[in-house]
Amino acid sequence: MRAIVVRKFGEPMETAEMPVPEPGAGAVQVQLTAAGVNPFDLRMATGYLKNALPHDFPMILGVDGAGTVSAVGPGVTRFEVGDRVVGKFLVPPAGHGSFAEYSVLPEDATLVHIPAKITTLAAAALPTAGVTAQDMVDAAAIRPGQKVLIVGATGGVGSFLVQLSNIAGAHVIATAGPADADQMARLGAAETVDYHRAPVEDSVRFTHPDGVDVLFDLVSAPDALADLTRLVRTGGAVYSTIGSVDEQRLREREIRGGNIESRGAAPELARLLHRVDEGDVVIPVAATVPLSEAASVIGAPGARGKTVLAI
Structure with missing residues (x-):
């Protein structure tokens, strides 16, 4: 699968072919359609969490992502293949993020269903x-x-x-x-x-x-x-x-x-999605770029609204 990676902290981002991750017990595989870009992504690439979490390299970047459940591991009860979902793809060990065609999360991580009226692309801009x-x-x-x-x-x-x-x-x-x-x-x-x-x-x-x-x-x-x-x-x-x-x-x-550092998880994300679904909150997507151009927008100054990668 295609993914945006860094091979060491501080090294240039690149597009690489990576193995498709398989879900283990209690985990969900998501075929990603879109990924939200945040200033935090550049901080991750330069080692912001190197003393806080173990990391796997090449490190796949990206925290926010949305797509469709493509496989589930044994014991999963909250999600089924075909569900549209959005979440935060940062769990230990770091380095298996959302800037990729597939990613895997535990079902009890920050992962929630997307309401029917919200596009997958817009949902990807919401979590962080x-x-x-x-x-x-x-x-x-x-x-x-x-x-x-x-x-x-x-x-x-x-x-x-x-x-x-x-x-x-x-x-x-x-x-x-x-x-x-x-x-x-x-x-x-x-x-x-x-x-x-x-x-x-x-x-x-x-x-x-x-x-x-x-x-x-x-x-x-x-x-x-x-x-x-x-x-x-x-x-x-x-x-x-x-x-x-x-x-x-x-x-x-x-x-x-x-x-302040955000501690919000699945309940808070679901609450926000409900507000969007009701029309009370707008998701301000300002730009959509292909995954291959991720390096040009990650960490770019002067952002207006949200930038989303189309995968």
């Missing part, structure tokens, strides 16, 4: 970004009427955060360039801040001198995030997905939150 956004909104415990500032709103996680924060009743302030302002409004942002024209902190303080209740930051380095944190009211919350929060300083200011 959507569940991360859902985890952040749940952690912040947003109340109706609160002001929520989302920095990095136009990317994959940000696009879901805008929608989920709006559903929670927040007044959403999204950072976006002029070309993305309309898209942010369609997803639920009450206002946008053009970070090209002035520092975000200055712009938000001018329009909201009393500050904001929640800051979700997906892109800022520690010093920049420390400046933005001054916008957050006492008792508010700040969350970073890239480890930029000084959690001790937050506590000194009586602000909740910190550096």
Whole structure:
């Protein structure tokens, strides 16, 4: 089968022929149709989890994937051949990911059925970004009427955060360039801040001198995030997905939150799929590229919405 692999941490990605994995007891083989691309994929390729998980090489990249169950191992009860499914294809040992024609997961991993109205391609864009956004909104415990500032709103996680924060009743302030302002409004942002024209902190303080209740930051380095944190009211919350929060300083200011890593699994993914199925959440697929071109989009800067590999 075709797959996108790295042969050692930090080496160039390449398309390679790999053996088709077979499902053992309690496992499901999925013939993948599409795979979602995330910033995490590049981090995996460069060894982000090398001290946390065992890895097999050549390492097949990719966490998010969707397709059709093509075989099941002994003892599987939740899935049947022919089921359309979506999930996170990262289980120990790492290196058997979704950027391939086939992959295998335990049936009790993050793997769920895709509702009939959702395309397989769209579903593949949902797991990591959507569940991360859902985890952040749940952690912040947003109340109706609160002001929520989302920095990095136009990317994959940000696009879901805008929608989920709006559903929670927040007044959403999204950072976006002029070309993305309309898209942010369609997803639920009450206002946008053009970070090209002035520092975000200055712009938000001018329009909201009393500050904001929640800051979700997906892109800022520690010093920049420390400046933005001054916008957050006492008792508010700040969350970073890239480890930029000084959690001790937050506590000194009586602000909740910190550096967050998504722990959401099958229940949270199923919950999101239900919201998509009901029309409450849109999966913002911005680009679809063939599997052979994966190296050109993995880790590419300036992502808008989600990029999906067609397998």
